[in-house]
Amino acid sequence: MPKTRLAVIALLGVGFVWGAAFVLMKDAIEQQPYMDFLATRFSIAAIAMILLRPRVALSFKPGDLKFGSIIGIVLALGFITQTLGLSLTTAATSGFLTGLYVVFTPLIAWLFTRKKFATRVIIGVILAAAGLAIFSGTATDVEFRIGQLWLVLCAVFFAIHILLLGAYGKGRSSYRMAMIQISFAAVTCWAFALADGYQPPPNFEVWFAVLFTALLSTVIAFWVQTWAQTLIDPARVALLITSEVIFSAALAVGLGQEPLTVAMVVGGGIMLTAMLIVEWPTQSEPEIPLEAKLHE
Secondary structure (H helix, E strand, O other), rough: OOOOHHHHHHHHHHHHHHHHHHHHHHHHHOOHHHHHHHHHHHHHHHHHHHHHHHHHHHHOOHHHHHHHHHHHHHHHHHHHHHHHHHHHOOOOHHHHHHOHHHHHHHHHHHHHHHOOOOOHHHHHHHHHHHHHHHHOOOOOOOOHHHHHHHHHHHHHHHHHHHHHHHHHHOOHHHHHHHHHHHHHHHHHHHHHHHHHOOOOOOOHHHHHHHHHHHHHHHHHHHHHHHHHHOOHHHHHHHHHOOOOHHHHHHHHOOOOOOOOOOOHHHHHHHHHHHHHHHHOOOOOOOOOOOOOOOOO
């Protein structure tokens, strides 16, 4: 299987894990302060990555700490604003506004680099945005209260994170870069968590959410994302991991947390169509020469 196709499948897996985490976190942050939850999550993730592969994780190369720290802080800001927004709004609104990073990614890239995207990517972005709007049922009735504003800011941070990772993650160990990002995200979250006194997870349910998001949604997912972005461009990455919104809704419906609606079916179908348009292989598509660093 070509590495680009493998990266696509892996990123869809990331979308599934993040979708599941979205459902778990909604209940967890009602029982533990969201900043304390994030600090615990990222700390466990960073420690796990160092223990699993200490030689790779700590064999820093020139520029690793410089770029990894910046990307990690941006990542932390994205999760802080997302989790704060999630605590203040409904799941549907949170999913829609967080998913706006699929629109912000190419827009910010164009603003700073004037990089042109293929026509099918532009079509895919438009369809994905429309699908997200229908999917959440907020296409014409989004009330920009404080929670919604936090989520819009979250989408901007996630878009910047994707672009920075695409620009400065190539040619570096994906494992080490993921570890550095997660470590600096942990430091950033602890700075806020300690300001008003840290509260540990109060029960098994919250601990399960912490460990799930730390090990699967953070260690595995960001390692995969960092590796995949050495193979495919940031706009396509943004579209693929937007699938987390579909997966989170499917899990919420399956677990009986939310009813199945026409908006979910139609919006989800449009989003899947957008991803197929962008990802459908073409004979003219050039091969990506850069080798991945997954097994370094």
